[in-house]
Amino acid sequence: MRIFLNEEPREAAAGTTLFALRDEVRPGADLLIVNGFPAAVDVQLAEDDRIVMIRRGEIPSADELEALMAARHTPGVHARLKRGTVGIAGCGGLGSAVAVALARIGVGRLILADFDVVEPSNLNRQQFFVDQIGLPKVDALKANLVRINPYVKVAAFYGRLERDNIPQVFALVDVLIEAFDGAEQKAMLVETFRAACPERPLIAASGLAGHAASNTIVTRRAGRNFYLVGDGTTAAAPGQGLMAPRVGIAAHHQANAVLRLLLGEEPE
Amino acid sequence: MTIIVNGTAKSDPAADVAGLLTQLGLDPARVAVEYNRNILARERFAATTLADGDELEIVQFVGGG
Incomplete structure (x- = not known):
């Protein structure tokens, strides 16, 4: 299934959970936002979910910030x-x-x-x-x-x-x-x-x-x-x-x- | 003689741009003047003689920013 991670589309296996994805792609992330809402507990991800993973206090890289802005403004x-x-x-x-x-x-x-x-x-x-x-x-x-x-x-x-x-x-x-x-x-x-x-x-x-x-x-x-x-x-x-x-x-x-x-x- | 000032016809204007500004009650230090589509330097206000059909855009600035 397709999901969006920090505005970039990516494939995830059906049944993937939020925490499993975090452990795979950004183990240090301590703020997980699913479809606009902070997630406190693990959830099963669904097609087209939009997930943002942030490590508090960390400044996003130029590429990351650019992807976030491009998504907001259209590329x-x-x-x-x-x-x-x-x-x-x-x-x-x-x-x-x-x-x-x-x-x-x-x-x-x-x-x-x-x-x-x-x-x-x-x-x-x-x-x-x-x-x-x-x-x-x-x-x-x-x-x-x-x-x-x-x-x-x-x-x-x-x-x-x-x-x-x-x-x-x-x-x-x-x-x-x-x-x-x-x-x-x-x-x-x-x-x-x-x-x-x-x-x-x-x-x-x-x-x-x-x-x-x-x-x-x-x-x-x-x-x-x-x-x-x-x-x-x-x-x-x-x-x-x-x-x-x-x-x-x-x-x-x-x-x-x-x-x-x-x-x-x-x-x- | 008729000229156009900010899109409006004006009859019997002064002989030159400096005189026109006085006629309109504008302070020459606080305006920017476009004369027949070109910006006119303030040193040339007095030397620029007006002719029938001339078009001027005059912006007067007020302070604050």
């Missing part, structure tokens, strides 16, 4: 994401959340750029931990991404992005995410990257502060290979601080636009 989708390289300009509220989402889905290569360090006030929305205060954001974020998916390749540029280095820092990207804080910096990055790399998509964000209704944040096409996320008007200001929910909504609009572009679909 064709996974292969396209794995080939993708995405640049993230700014690793604050938007950039850190975009990076986490893209690492989780297995985008192959991320290029992070930021000049700043983690401050206590960042923790209301940015994907850092309290014990990372004072670290460069690119280093802290890279460490967190490695804990999520050690097989995503992450390059970090710790410094200011200016007109003269933006094309070099992001020379290899398939898609660039604009995730700066300041309006003038956003405009500078958009102008510079679109002039230097007009064929490569850029996804910027504008208008995501405060706690206005979620559905005012949209993704729209705003030019050739250029997409804009946000409500377009809500700037960070007193009474309209940057907060995790809305910044996260905008960041995930950006991440989903990347996903759609890597799969050959229009983001809007």
Whole structure:
């Protein structure tokens, strides 16, 4: 009969039990999941059962994690994401959340750029931990991404992005995410990257502060290979601080636009 | 003279892109301008004279990220 072990199909003799299979293929496994439920006692396996065997605390190999992700995303989708390289300009509220989402889905290569360090006030929305205060954001974020998916390749540029280095820092990207804080910096990055790399998509964000209704944040096409996320008007200001929910909504609009572009679909 | 700004016709615009931004109440440091489908560097806003039928896409950014 055919069963699936850690998402890979394999043949098992009729009458095989869960514990017998474990003793044969992974004697050290101490967590056995059959069709989505942890199994405490031995059971007889049946055709098409899906079994996951894990040893607690052990990090899956690259091949194993890849098989698990490919099964979750379907193999064709996974292969396209794995080939993708995405640049993230700014690793604050938007950039850190975009990076986490893209690492989780297995985008192959991320290029992070930021000049700043983690401050206590960042923790209301940015994907850092309290014990990372004072670290460069690119280093802290890279460490967190490695804990999520050690097989995503992450390059970090710790410094200011200016007109003269933006094309070099992001020379290899398939898609660039604009995730700066300041309006003038956003405009500078958009102008510079679109002039230097007009064929490569850029996804910027504008208008995501405060706690206005979620559905005012949209993704729209705003030019050739250029997409804009946000409500377009809500700037960070007193009474309209940057907060995790809305910044996260905008960041995930950006991440989903990347996903759609890597799969050959229009983001809007 | 009529130009197209963000998909909408605009009659009697200013003579150049810098003047148009002032007319629209936009801060030139916070916008990205696509002029006839090409990105326009901000140093050229003042020197870019508008002509009938020109198409512009202007995005104004607000802070927060």
